[in-house]
Amino acid sequence: MSLAAGHPAIAIPGPSPLPARVMRAAHRAAPDIYGAELADLNLHVMAQLKRLAGTTGHLAPYIGNGHAGWEAAAANLFSPGDRALVLISGHFGRSWASQIEAMGVAVERMDFGNAPADPARLAARLAADDAAEVHAVLICQTDTASGAMADIPAIRAAMGDHPALLVVDAIASLGCAPMLMDDWGVDVLISASQKGLMCPPGTAFVWFSDRASARGTRGLTTPYWDWHMRAGAGRDSLWRFWGGTPPVQQIFALDEALRMLLDEEGLGAVWARHAALARSVWAAVDAWGAGNPGIRLTIADPSARAASVTAVTLPGADALREWVSRQCGVTLGIGLGAENPAGALRIAHMGHCNAAMMLGVLGAMQAGMIALGIDHGAGGLDAAARVLAEPA
Numbered sequence: 001m002s003l004a005a006g007h008p009a010i011a012i013p014g015p016s017p018l019p020a021r022v023m024r025a026a027h028r029a030a031p032d033i034y035g036a037e038l039a040d041l042n043l044h045v046m047a048q049l050k051r052l053a054g055t056t057g058h059l060a061p062y063i064g065n066g067h068a069g070w071e072a073a074a075a076n077l078f079s080p081g082d083r084a085l086v087l088i089s090g091h092f093g094r095s096w097a098s099q100i101e102a103m104g105v106a107v108e109r110m111d112f113g114n115a116p117a118d119p120a121r122l123a124a125r126l127a128a129d130d131a132a133e134v135h136a137v138l139i140c141q142t143d144t145a146s147g148a149m150a151d152i153p154a155i156r157a158a159m160g161d162h163p164a165l166l167v168v169d170a171i172a173s174l175g176c177a178p179m180l181m182d183d184w185g186v187d188v189l190i191s192a193s194q195k196g197l198m199c200p201p202g203t204a205f206v207w208f209s210d211r212a213s214a215r216g217t218r219g220l221t222t223p224y225w226d227w228h229m230r231a232g233a234g235r236d237s238l239w240r241f242w243g244g245t246p247p248v249q250q251i252f253a254l255d256e257a258l259r260m261l262l263d264e265e266g267l268g269a270v271w272a273r274h275a276a277l278a279r280s281v282w283a284a285v286d287a288w289g290a291g292n293p294g295i296r297l298t299i300a301d302p303s304a305r306a307a308s309v310t311a312v313t314l315p316g317a318d319a320l321r322e323w324v325s326r327q328c329g330v331t332l333g334i335g336l337g338a339e340n341p342a343g344a345l346r347i348a349h350m351g352h353c354n355a356a357m358m359l360g361v362l363g364a365m366q367a368g369m370i371a372l373g374i375d376h377g378a379g380g381l382d383a384a385a386r387v388l389a390e391p392a
C-alpha cells in the first residue's frame with residue numbers, strides 16, 4: 001500500500017514549489033505586446049526585481065535558465081583571454097568555471113572543496129596580483145550541491161583595493177537569504193526565476209553596477225546577449241528588454257511572486273522563515289546522526305550553511321529517496337556532487353515552503369529510515385519541532 005496520494009511535496013533545490021496564486025496569474029492569454037498594460041507591468045516587475053536584489057543599478061532580463069544567466073554575464077564582462085578567478089565550493093562553482101572557460105575566458109580556480117570560500121586565501125592571491133591581471137572574482141553565494149553559503153561582504157572586504165569586479169551567482173539564494181547588492185559592493189548579480197523567486201523556470205536576470213558597465217570588456221559580446229540593449233530599454237520598446245517577444249506569462253508570474261515576497265510577507269520575514277526552516281532540518285539531521293555516525297550534514301559549520309538547501313550524507317540515501325517518493329509523495333534532491341552520490345541527498349527549503357511542509361518532509365524521511373532499517377538516532381522530528389516552536 002502507498003500513502004502517496006494527495007498533494008505532492010517537492011523538496012528539490014529547484015524548481016521549487018509553485019504557489020497556486022503564481023500559477024493562476026500566469027494562466028492568462030497574452031494581451032497586445034505593443035500595448036500599455038504589458039509595458040507598464042514589465043517596468044514594475046523590473047523595479048521589483050531591483051528591490052529584491054537591493055540595487056538601484058542596471059538589470060538585464062533574459063529568457064533562459066540559470067546557465068543562460070552565467071553565459072549572459074560572461075558575454076558582457078570578458079574578452080577572450082581575460083582572467084576570471086572562480087571561488088569554488090562545490091559542483092555549481094565547478095560547472096560555472098568550465099562553462100566560461102569554454103567561452104574563451106582564462107579561468108583560474110580556487111577550490112575550497114565543500115567548504116565556503118576563505119576570504120584570507122582570496123586576499124593573499126589578489127595581493128600577489130601586482131599587474132591586476134584578475135579581471136573578475138566569481139562566487140556562488142550558495143552552492144546548491146554542497147549547501148555551502150559564502151559570506152559575500154567578507155569576500156568583498158578581502159578584495160580590498162584590487163580593481164577586479166565581484167560577480168555573484170545568487171540563483172539558489174536570492175529571495176531566501178539576505179542580498180544587499182549595492183551595500184555589499186557586488187558588481188554583477190545573477191539569478192533565475194525557479195528557486196527563491198517561486199516562478200516557473202524560464203527567465204534569468206543579470207543585475208550590474210555602473211562599475212561593471214564601464215569595466216566589462218566586449219570581446220565576447222553578441223547582440224542577443226548584450227546587456228546594454230536590455231538594461232537601457234524603455235517603456236516604448238518592450239522587445240528590447242527581452243531581445244524579442246517578451247515572456248508574457250512569466251512576467252505575470254513574476255509580478256505575483258514578487259508581490260508576495262516584497263509587498264506582503266516582506267523580505268526580512270522571508271529570510272527569517274528560510275533560516276528557521278533550515279535550522280529545523282539541521283536539528284533533525286543532527287538528532288538522527290547522534291544514532292548513526294554515517295548520517296551528517298555536509299557543511300559542519302552552521303554559519304556556513306545555506307538557508308535554502310541542506311546537503312546530507314546518509315547511508316542508503318538512494319533507497320530512502322525512492323521510498324519517500326513511492327510511499328509518501330515526497331521528492332528529495334539527489335546527492336549531486338557528493339563523493340558517494342548514492343549515499344547522499346539534499347533537502348530543499350527554498351521558496352514557497354512552510355513549517356508544515358518541512359515537518360512533512362522530515363517525517364517522511366524518518367518513516368522511511370524505520371521502514372528500510374537505516375539506523376538513526378531518536379527524536380529527529382522532536383528536535384525540528386522545538387526549533388519551529390521558537391524560531392527566534
Ligand SMILES: *Cc1c(COP(=O)(O)O)cnc(C)c1O
Nearest residue numbers: 065066067092140142144171172
Ligand atoms: C540551479 C543553479 C544553477 C543553474 O541553474 P539552471 O536554471 O539549472 O540552469 C546555477 N547556479 C546555482 C547556484 C544554482 O543553484
